[in-house]
Amino acid sequence: MTECEWWRGCVIYQIYPRSFCDANADGIGDLRGIISRLDHIASLGVDAIWISPFFKSPMKDFGYDVSDYCQVDPLFGSLEDFQELLTYAHNHGIKVLIDQVWSHTSDQHQWFLESRINKTNQKADWYVWADPKEDGSAPNNWLSYFGGPAWSWDSRREQYYLHHFLKEQPTLNLWNPEVREAVKQVAAFWLDLGVDGFRLDVAHAYLSDPQLRDNPARKEGDPPASDIPASNPMSYQRRKYSMGIDDNLEWIEELRAHVNQWPERCLLAEAGGDHSEKVAASYVQTGKRFHLAYSFGLVGSEMTKDDTTQAIRTIEDVLEDGWICWSTSNHDFKRSISRVNPHYHDTDDIARYIMALGLTLRGSFCIYQGEELGLVQGEIAFQDLVDPYDIMLYPEHVGRDGCRTPIPWMQNAPHAGFSTTLEKTWLPICDPHLRLAVDTQNEDEDSVLNFYRAFLKWRKDNPAVMYGDFTLIDTDNDILAYTRKHGDDEILCLMNTDMFAQSFVLENELSSFTALDPISYGTEKDGEIISFQPYGYAFLKKAA
DSSP states (O other): OOOGGTTTTEEEEEOOOHHHHHHHSSSSHHHHHHHHHHHHHHHTTTTTTEOOOOOOOTTTTTTOSSSEEEOOOOTTTHHHHHHHHHHHHTTTTTTTEEEEEOOOOOOSSSSHHHHHTTTTTTTTSSSSSSSTTTTTTOOOOBBOOSSBBBBEEEEETTTEOOOSTTSSSSSBTTTTTHHHHHHHHHHHHHHHTTOOOOTTTTTGOOOOTTOOOOOOBOTOOOOOOOOOOOOGGGGBOOOOOSSSSSSSHHHHHHHHHTTTSTOEEEEEEEEEEETHHHHHHHHHHHHTOOOOEEESSSTTSSSHHHHHHHHHHHHHHHHHHHEEEEESSSSTTTOOOHHTTTSSSSSHHHHHHHHHHHTTTTSSSETTTTTTGGGOOOOOOOOGGGOOOHHTTTTOOHHHHHHHOOOOOOOSSSSGGOOOOOOSSSSSGGGGGGGGGGHHHHTTTTTTHHHHHHHHHHTTTTTHHHHOOOEOOOOOEEEEEEEEEEEEEEEEEEEEEEOOEEEOOOGGGGGGEEEEOTEEEEEEEETTTEEEEEEEEEEEEEEE
């Protein structure tokens, strides 16, 4: 671990700007709102922030459809606002990562507007275009994340264009060296401005099979994909050719070499697809690929002992010399507290368990805004939904809008202190969130928020937890057990992953772990027996 490798063992706080804080009273969060609340983030003790897209966009997918990579959308403020945010964060010792969507653009991006004119213009090959089959149907059977074919017809070119998401999000042709160079220029613009790196959206979808071969059907017994629900028709296919292909690695290494020209920068990739954990682990190997990647093993699961163990084993089997970034929630999935066990009465217990788990696995960790407050999934009526993905899959999947509701800053203020607008906020404030407002939790030493602050400080005081070796221990009950070791320091981590009380016996080689750390919660130690309340956790240090 060196200063240049600040990303190794770091904790990143994800900001979804539309929902973080609204400074101009229009009901939508913005960059100046982030500036006004950076003290809250600094109080947590995190190392970096990741800000979801704030670039110019028609907002068909709420900023993930970029029409100009180097302009701030007026909805969020100005480039000067971002520069002020960057300076403020750096003055507080916080690194800044910004979201970059290099798999696709908006259909309103100037590149696509030119590309679709005809087959001979200078940007004709900047997107993935293909002729129809003889019967006029789409080139192959690839499906979109948003339902239906991944191809849309363009009458001007009399060709189909590929879109893995909405039809308004055409896929860039990253096989084209000119497109790669354009992406590198975008990276250079922001790196020269002083950002500390990028979170890379859907990095597994950069390249597709140039032969456009059909994806095979998912067979009975094939493991389900972790990044999409079973209600999505894409789940019927194995995405063998449409994304996650081996050629992606060459482009990843090219990107890393480019970014290496700016010292101490970091690339954090989202890695999905049919084998999310394997893809994430392979994308960070060898030191020539991404610095960090996160998978959907915890983000998309109920985080039972089996779920978590499987994700850990899959990553550890592939990881080798790479470094992973764990995440338990983000802006695309149902909030973790509502996923773990919707039948357990005390969501604060679950929030603390998720915190302890995520912050002690080997790797870095990403906290999604509101996790530090213990926010549950927001319940939103169908008429209030705005996300096209949630609307398409309703009612079987309602996850994105419900996890993107505004942050409650003040329990008794209008709109919970998120906005002073006299109108509705872009998504409603959820009543169950009011008791979890920041001002209320600041005053309660036993709040989830203050547990996060204490736990993050403890993590920084323990190098074994930040970047030590990891060993998983088999148990015969619902206790998840593993050790973290760095030099002479070794810590035994024990988690009750269940809503019922459990016990664990420190026997054989584990009997040398004697001292129960005060950071433990919901546990008692009586000799060699440790008793756990539901979702309790214990950390023990090895005797010298």
